[in-house]
Every structure is written in structure tokens, then in C-alpha cells.
Amino acid sequence: MKITKDLYQSSLVLLTDFYQLTMAYAYWKSGKGEQEAVFNLFFRKHPFEGGFTIAAGLDYVIDFCRNFKFESADLEYLAEMKSQDGSPLFEPAFLAYLSQLQFSCDIDAVEEGTVVFPNAPLIRVKGPLIQCQLLETPLLNILNFQTLIATKAARINLAAQGDPVLEFGLRRAQGIDGALAASRAAYIGGCASTSNVMAGKLFGIPVSGTHAHSWIMSFDTELEAFKAYAEAFPDQCVFLVDTYDTLHGVKNAIKVGEMLRSKGKEMIGIRIDSGDLAYFSSQARQMLDEAGFPDAKIVASNDLDEQIISSLKTQDAAINVWGVGTKLVTAFDQPALGAVYKLSAVKNENGDWEPKVKVSQQSLKINIPGLHNVKRYYSQDKAVADMIYLEDQEIDPRGVVIIDPIDPTRRKRLMPAFYKEEILLKPIFKQGEKVYDRPSLTQIRDRASKQLEALDKTHKRLVNPHLYPVGLEENLHHLRMNLVLNAKKFEGEHEES
Template sequence: MQNNMPLNSQSRAPLRQLYRSSLSLLTDLYQLTMAYSYWKSGLADQQAVFHLFFRKIPFANDFAIATGLEAVVDYLAGFHFSEEDVAYLATLTGNDGQTLFEPGFLDYLQQLKLDCDVLAVPEGTVVFPHEPLLRVQGSLLQCQLLETPLLNLINFPTLIATKSARICAAAGDEPVLEFGLRRAQGIDGGATASRAAYIGGCAATSNVLAGQLHGVPVRGTHAHSWVMSFDDELESFIRYAEAMPNNCIFLVDTYDTLEGVKKAIIAGQQLRESGHEMIGIRLDSGDMADLSISARKLLDDAGFPQAKIVASSDLDEYKIKALKAQGAQIQIWGVGTRLATAYEQPALGGVYKLAAIQDENKQWKFRVKRSNDSIKVSNPGILQVYRFQQDNIWLGDVLVNELDKPQLSHIQWQNFGEQNLQIMPVGAQGQALLQPVMHTGKIVYQKPTLPEIQAYAKQQRLAFQQQQTKKPYPVGLETNLLKLKQKLMQTNN
């Protein structure tokens, strides 16, 4: 087995090294040992097609929201092996103590430029199981090197955007703020979650880095420690309002919540005299339904009907629904850990499967990964996903092998969940979900802005939620693709 080169720990500063220009080592070692073995066997340039997809929607939701493409584009655009990368790889050894990789291979890696094709579903698209979110077509070696980073960069944000959509749906028209950084899984675990949460519908984040990097709107006022740093709670509110009159949400539960509300009102009155309005108050503990109702009354009676009540405290879609059912008077929802880590189910099981490979005569051979569990059998082909709609009603999504060039106007298909062949009604329009991102190694994708992505995701959710009657939403295979799959499932490898 290979070992790492002993490193001088004092000279390492991983945090500051990370996110330098080269991230080619963001991969599982087996991608590199396979790449080496393809190279060594003369098979490195054999053309292949891989699809990235998930098999199960997280949180038993009706859909997921594809997210992460921006990072994928950046990753692909910057892909290269630096001198340091290959120097590290040169230190790895096998079970005989000899190096794993020949110098010729390391030279090859350092010269390597991607020349593959990548298609992807745009960020914010409502997606379903078995639908490729990405399709990579290129040399076996390149396809393999990209597997792990693409999964890492898509699985997590897609999970979080989907969770965010659920939480925002529970909050209805009321804004949700994402507060999860302190318990997020790593630095970009936080920043990526903030961006994905915004795409899923959140109004803003507390995470300043996500604001700077991704353009997510940021929000924040003060914590309990502000109050505790003064001898008196009222004084703390007044001093905060003097310092930052245009950003006052008073956190009222440091000692006694309703007493805190009364002090916030006094501070709010002083603030008003100076020509400013408080934004509101924040509750962070206790019986949020009761406290918010009492606080609302205090604020209204004191002439602050516009002051918002913000709630935060281990919230998620379930607690928000429960609080609303109890008549809670909450206008803004602060959601942290349970959103930024998708606490209920903290990983999306996206996979990346070989679906086609060229033989020596450049003929495509198709592949399925078989399994005793039929839902785990992958789909062969060079796939495109068509979303059919008529009069703005979504009818179903159909996976098609592009080599079959099927007539979209007369498409025959079979839903994953059913046995009968179906035909789309006359006039149904099929829209291709996978769009070109990289062509022969060049980025051909115009990134939308973050607000554009958020707006598109909202439009997608509305289209799905308002118009979809069948559950689960029908997703299936075009007839020829279905036959190909059935044939391959019976073939003895």
C-alpha cells in the first residue's frame, strides 16, 4: 500500500494553501490509479460517456433543485495538475514500496488539458431521480478524473437548495434567513450552503463570505453577548441603536423575553425620535408561539405595528409549520444548522455512471451497471432529458438516447413506475434540460447571475407545484432506450 511522504507539519498551513488555483487532487485516489491504468494500457483516449444523477429525492420531497453548476464551471475552467500536485503524486507507493505512478504518467498529467464535452441542467431546475444532471463525454481518463469533484460539487448544493425550498415553502410569503455558518461542515460547507439556500428561496444569509463570494444578500444585527457586555439590557439596546440606527433588530431573550420586548420598545421610541425606525425584535428561545403573540401585542400597542418579529432557534420546515399552526406572530424566520447541514438527511446520494464507450472502430457500446435492486440499474446511452409540456402544464420527463434521434412529436415512453407504454399528446413540447457547458475543453456556458438563478428556481417550483397533478411526477425512458436497457440487463457482461 502507498504511503504519504512525511511532511514538515510546521511548514504546512492547509487552510491558506487550500483553494489555490489547482484543485485537480480533489478526487479519490482510485480515479488516478484507474487513469494511470488506462494510460498504461493504451486506453486513456478511448471515448466514453458518464452521467451524474441521483436515485432518490432527499427528504421525501416531490422534487430536487439542481444546484452547483457554477462551481463545476469554475472547476472545469481551472482544471490542471500543478507541479506541486504531481510532486505529491510521485511520493505515493504501492505494497512493494515502489512508486505507484511512472514519471511518464506524471508528465502526461502535467501536460493534460481537458478536451471533453460537458452538458448540464441549469442551476435552479426542478429535477427528478434518474435524470442526468451532468453528462460528460470524453476520454475515459478525463471522465474518470472528473467523477469525484463533480459529485462533490453537485451533491451537496443540490441537497441544500432542495432543503431550502422546503423550508421556504413552510414559511410561505415570509422571508427565511440562513444562519448556519457556525455549525456548517467546513468553510465552503458554509459558503456553498448559503448560496444554495438562497437559490432554494432564502432571502439572505448571515455569512459575510457568501455575500462577498457569491453575492448572497447578508443580514445581521447583534447577539446575546452584546447585551451581556453591558450591565443593563435597556442600555445595551440604546447603545446599539445609537451606533447603528439603520440596522436595529433587538434580541430580546437574554434575560426575560417580554421584559426584553418592553425595553426594545423604549429603545425603539428613542430611535424614532432620532429619525429612524427599528426593523424589529428577535426571539431565540422559549415558547415561540406564545412569546411572539405577546410580543406582537406589546409592539402594536406601543405604536410599532411595522416592527417585524424574527424567530431563530433550531428551526426547520416542521417547526415552522408547527409554530404557524399555533398562531405564532412571526414575520421573519432565521434557520441555521438544520438548513446549512440538511440535518435531517445530510447527504444526497448522487452517482456517476458509465453509460457508453467506443470500441476500437469508434462504434458506441452501451453499458448498464446491473443490480439486484432494479432501481439501482443505471441507464445506457448518450442521454438527453426532455421535459414535455402542453399549455404550460408539465406532462412528464423522458430520457432519450441521442443516438436514436427519436421523433419528439410522436414520442413513446414508459414511466419508471409503470409497465405501460405511453404516448405524449399531440402538441406537447419537449424541452431539452441538458445544456452545453464545455465543448472540446472550452467553456461555452454563460453563467446566469445569482438573482436570475433564484428567480428561475422559483418559477420552476411554481410550475411544478401549481400544475402537477400526478405524484410522483412521471419520469421515464423513450421506447428504444427502454429496449436497449432491457437487452443489456440480460446480457452476460
């Protein structure tokens, strides 16, 4: 897949915040443009009050980086920008620099479909300051949204307990790509299909859909409408029964189902899109069973989400397939993930990496410094804990202490030798060259499914989940604490400089 290239005409290099460009210019002016830096993209809290998050969007990021190039139209636009006094905002030499800019960063990232947790990096960018800055906004745009939707989809699929979940959110999605990227992420999170034909074509996702109320209304009677649909698609009949009167609609569906059967065809089922889904599905099930259609599926839709599906499940609603739109593709109850992208180290003039923290009034907001990575420890295929550690730190296989990044009194001792381990940040680009083989979307979807299997069910509870342990390796914890204390002191000392 090369979605950004297939879909978009123009270079997307200007899909960034203007301040990234003003900073790029100011870095360039002050001779720091090529200074090496490390940035990490991470979120601080699971969405939806949940206990897990599914990473998604890396494939878009790869495309974005591979097409990272200022084209002449981009530079012309920047050249026209004016300062307050009417002079050009950017010097021509800077624009010439941008025109020559080649993407040359190292990017390490968590693979799509991986279960991820707060504070640990989803992606790490190491490279010249200017490039790191320009990448901040597009990376956040892409990963925030797709990760959010993959997570929502996984929650909805957990609620559906293995029943197929069909995504049909296009009409309510936030923009064209808000729909396309959501369909992709929803499929990663476990949905069976999308209604969005373009997403089907671009990503190879199965598409599904039958007919709408307007189909029924364009005929004189519902029965005529069902018959005409059965003529066109004798193999694919899911009759929408609630245009006029739901249970009367079920009767009409049964009539046409019998007609189909007389021709050796079998209707697939019915769909209910309004009213009390628990009541109507049970009634419809009984009618279908009594009429000799025990295998006819009942599809339900109408503003469903994981909470409503869970509730219908506990009410023994006779629903076999769930159609989910608005609440899934907009992540209705929390429509933004809120991941951030923070500087964690810069290389100084001596070539040494200096770890960096942003001190904040809220300790929750202090980032993790240095060039760090994440190890996940598994015991018998179950994930037991994640450790965030400095990449050059040796880990003692006989014992390591991990410390919660928010509450340092929460600690856990692990014996790495007893566990299988997986390093979560994998090399994607080395000095601008792609070194990663992209998995197919099906492989990504399988990874998400296996990753969720590896997670204890207490972490997957939709409400009040048990917190999965994620901690800083002891040395990284101490480095961070010292930097915070120093930074506060440091600013005071330099007050008069």
C-alpha cells in the same frame, strides 16, 4: 464568479478519490486512456422524502474544469508514492502524460436552479476515459452538496409562504466551504440573505444580522444595551429580546423604539431565539401593536426547519421573518444527496458507441445506458412530464410512450405536438472549450423560483408528495432491458475465458 480560483490557492485537480488515479494509470497502461466514454451523474431518490430537487453547483463545476491541470507540486506528490516493494507506484512516463493533460471533454448539464427528478442526468461527461474518471469525485462532491442545500432551502421557503427566510448557518456548517457553498445554494433555493459576510463578498448575496446575547450581556442592563445599539444603528434595529426574560425584553425594545421615534427613526423589529415561539411571538405582537408598533417585524430563530415552520404557521404564530441555520446548511435530516456517476457508453475500436449498464441485484440501481438527454414537456407553463431519450432517437410528435425506470408497468402516453418542450441538458463545454454563458446568481435564483412555479403544487407538498412523471422513451427502455438480460447471460458465457 470564479469561486474555486478566487478562494483556493492551489489547483484542485487532486481533489479526487485515489482510485481515480490508480484507474487512470491502469487505463493508460492498458492503452485505454484516450478511449472515449460517457458518464452520467444522477440521483436515485429525492432528498427529504420530497417530490422535487433543485439542481445547483454547476458554476463550481465550470471553475473546476477550467482549472483542471496537474501542477508540479501535484506531480511531485504522486511521484513520491511507493508500491509495496518500494518502487515508485506510478511510472514517470505516466506522470509526464498527466503533466500534459488538457481538459478536453464535452460537458452537458442541467442549468442551476432547474427542478430535477430521480434517474435523469444532472450532468453528462463525454471524453477520454481518464478525464472522465478523474472528474467523477469532484463533480459528485460539488453537485451532491449544493443540490441538496438548494432543495432544502426551497422546502423551507415553501413552508414560510413568502415570508423572508434568513440563512445563518455558518457556525454549524461542515467546514469553511461547507458554509460558503451552502450560503450560495440557500440563496438559489430562495433565502433572502446570509449571515456569512464572506459569502456576501464572494457571491454578492445580501447579508443580514444585528446583535447577539453577548451584546446584551456585556452591558449592565438589557435596556442600556438596546440603547447603545440604537445609537450605532438607528435605522437597523432588530432587538434580541430573550437574553433574560422575553416579554420583559419586548418592553425594553418598545422603550427604545419610542426613543428612536422621537428622533424620527423607526425600529425594524425584535428577534426571539428561544422558548415557545408560537406563544412568545403572539404575546410580543400584541404588546408591539398596543404600543403603536404594528409594523415592527418579529424575527424568530432556534433550530427551525420546514416542519417546525409549517407547524408554527398552523398555530398562527405572529412571526414575519424566519432565521434558519443548522437544519438548513447541514440538511440535518438528510445530510447527503447520494448522487452517483455511472458509465453509460464507451466508443469501441470501430468508432461506434457501445451502451453500458451496471447490472445490480437491485433493479433500482441499474443505470440508464447510452448517450441520453431529457425533455421536459410543458402545458400552459405547467410541467407535465420528463422524458429521458437517446439523443439520436427521433421522437414522433404525434405520440410517444414513456416508461418508469423502476416500475415498467407505469407508463404514460404523451402527444409532444401539444406541448412546449425544453431540453434540459445544455452544452457547457465542447472539447474542453466553454460554450456556456454563465448566468448571474440572481438569474439562477429566479430560474429556481420560476421552475418551482411551473410545478404543480401536489409535487411540492412537504409530506407525501404526488410523484411527477419521469420515464424512459420506449426505445431507450427496450435497449436497457436487452442490455441487462444480455449482461447477465454474457458473464456466464465468458466464465471460462
